[in-house]
Amino acid sequence: xxIDALGASIKRREDPRFITGAGNYIDDIKLPSMAHMAIxxxxxxxxxxxSVDVTAARAMPGVIHVIVGADVPYNPLPMVWxxxxxxxxxxxxxxxxxxxxxxxxWTGEGVAAVVAETPAQAFDALAEIxxxxxxxxxxxxxxxxxxxxxxQLHENAPNNVVFEWSVGDKAGTEAAIDTAExxxxxxxxxxxxxxxxxxxxxxxxxxxxGTEEYTLWMSSQTPxxxxxxxxxxxxxxxxxKLRCIAPDVGGAFGTKIFCYADYALVLLASKxxxxxxxxxIEGRRENYQSTIHGxxxxxYLEIAGKRDGEITGLRVKxxxxxxxxxxxIGPGIPTTLYARVLSGCYKIPNV
Amino acid sequence: MAEHVTLVVNxxxxxxxxxxxxxxxxxxxxxxxxxxxxxxxxTSQCGACTVHMDGQSVKxxxxxxxxxxxxxxxxxxxxxxxxxxxxxxxxxxxKHGLQCGFCTPGxxxxxxxxxxxxxxxxxxxxxHAIHGNLCRCTGxxxxxxxxxxxxxxxxxxxxSDSGIVG
Numbered sequence: 001x002x003i004d005a006l007g008a009s010i011k012r013r014e015d016p017r018f019i020t021g022a023g024n025y026i027d028d029i030k031l032p033s034m035a036h037m038a039i040x041x042x043x044x045x046x047x048x049x050x051s052v053d054v055t056a057a058r059a060m061p062g063v064i065h066v067i068v069g070a071d072v073p074y075n076p077l078p079m080v081w082x083x084x085x086x087x088x089x090x091x092x093x094x095x096x097x098x099x100x101x102x103x104x105x106w107t108g109e110g111v112a113a114v115v116a117e118t119p120a121q122a123f124d125a126l127a128e129i130x131x132x133x134x135x136x137x138x139x140x141x142x143x144x145x146x147x148x149x150x151x152q153l154h155e156n157a158p159n160n161v162v163f164e165w166s167v168g169d170k171a172g173t174e175a176a177i178d179t180a181e182x183x184x185x186x187x188x189x190x191x192x193x194x195x196x197x198x199x200x201x202x203x204x205x206x207x208x209x210g211t212e213e214y215t216l217w218m219s220s221q222t223p224x225x226x227x228x229x230x231x232x233x234x235x236x237x238x239x240x241k242l243r244c245i246a247p248d249v250g251g252a253f254g255t256k257i258f259c260y261a262d263y264a265l266v267l268l269a270s271k272x273x274x275x276x277x278x279x280x281i282e283g284r285r286e287n288y289q290s291t292i293h294g295x296x297x298x299x300y301l302e303i304a305g306k307r308d309g310e311i312t313g314l315r316v317k318x319x320x321x322x323x324x325x326x327x328x329i330g331p332g333i334p335t336t337l338y339a340r341v342l343s344g345c346y347k348i349p350n351v
Numbered sequence: 352m353a354e355h356v357t358l359v360v361n362x363x364x365x366x367x368x369x370x371x372x373x374x375x376x377x378x379x380x381x382x383x384x385x386x387x388x389x390x391x392x393x394t395s396q397c398g399a400c401t402v403h404m405d406g407q408s409v410k411x412x413x414x415x416x417x418x419x420x421x422x423x424x425x426x427x428x429x430x431x432x433x434x435x436x437x438x439x440x441x442x443x444x445x446k447h448g449l450q451c452g453f454c455t456p457g458x459x460x461x462x463x464x465x466x467x468x469x470x471x472x473x474x475x476x477x478x479h480a481i482h483g484n485l486c487r488c489t490g491x492x493x494x495x496x497x498x499x500x501x502x503x504x505x506x507x508x509x510x511s512d513s514g515i516v517g
Binding site: 011014015021022028069199200248253285 | 386
């Protein structure tokens with residue numbers, strides 16, 4: 001029967017399972033013989049790693065397997081959205097490895113992973129891993145990061161600049177500002193934020209040794225894309241050998257778009273332990289440290305206008321903090337997703 | 352060293368051997384398979400794990416399983432009697448009191464605790480009652496409206512209006 005939906009209050013089909021506790025979120029999935037993974041994360045924002053000793057962790061009760069960076073045969077995570085345009089190909093790609101090898105560039109970067117019979121045993125074993133760090137100076141403020149004498153993160157990004165990019169009508173905007181009746185100048189800080197969904201991230205990896213196929217259950221907004229990013233770009237396995245399943249997702253706010261190291265890690269762990277499924281559920285602290293953040297822009301803006309209030313031009317210079325390593329689409333956000341919509345809903349002739 | 356714990360969950364007597372450090376929410380989810388009760392914040396702030404213990408709402412991530420020995424526990428799975436939605440559940444559906452659904456079970460259990468004590472609460476009382484439950488998608492406006500609607504239904508036996516199931 002056809003329903004005239006316009007103007008009607010439509011009840012959602014998915015609600016009955018959520019209001020009765022019958023939803024199926026990632027941590028609700030329990031597979032036969034499933035093992036549990038925990039990730040040891042760097043307490044330093046910037047440090048060299050001299051050594052990682054997992055001998056004691058391997059001997060802890062319930063521990064099945066321990067992985068360190070040097071054991072991971074995969075590529076670093078893909079960065080798939082360079083700024084392009086006037087930045088050309090000068091997007092200096094320093095994306096995260098599945099686990100850090102010689103050094104860490106942000107607080108929360110993964111250093112080792114433990115697979116155990118229970119989550120508690122995996123966490124207990126993390127405490128037994130000994131990492132010899134050489135702490136290095138860190139800088140978290142974007143303006144300080146590009147100032148003279150700032151700690152340098154990557155050799156291929158001098159002065160911590162990943163790329164410079166511009167868009168718009170430069171001459172027209174300059175003329176509008178030069179001839180304006182009024183120019184308003186402002187420094188605007190759009191603070192860094194943690195998207196903070198109610199459900200943290202999590203995934204279950206299963207490698208089937210019989211068919212050599214992988215299945216990845218993931219609290220993700222982009223399971224289709226991850227088949228390409230995790231399968232082909234990171235692990236080097238073809239798409240038809242990897243199935244990605246997103247069950248009910250308990251909020252995301254964009255964080256579950258991105259490609260994360262744990263996706264490849266649970267699949268690798270499952271393969272290493274003979275095809276037992278491996279579950280990893282992110283803690284809230286981990287969510288703050290290792291799932292992507294947003295914003296963190298420092299903007300200098302100039303608005304040209306007439307005395308009657310009509311805006312005739314807008315010039316914006318923004319310093320966007322892309323973090324210690326590039327996320328999946330990091331460079332695309334402060335460029336195409338931001339600069340091209342700067343005028344918002346206003347009709348501004350020169351931007 | 353395991354401790355033996357006996358409790359009644361949603362009307363069923365359950366027994367389990369637990370490590371003393373294990374939480375009530377872990378036993379509900381992992382040992383009894385009652386995954387409607389969620390863990391979200393790890394810090395007892397968000398209320399997604401709210402259940403009733405001996406008639407009072409508690410955050411089950413802040414109760415050790417051994418503390419619940421001998422208790423009667425009701426979870427979101429035990430709220431609907433005989434397959435019929437509880438009026439609070441029906442009102443959350445009707446009033447769009449949820450989106451991703453992750454906070455919803457805890458929100459509903461807190462609302463049930465309130466309406467058992469205060470049958471006709473003011474909006475201020477509703478907001479106070481759920482101030483230990485966090486929601487990130489929906490915002491609280493529709494949740495408050497749902498709880499208000501449920502209070503009316505539980506008084507009169509019928510909802511104020513009905514929607515269309517799409």
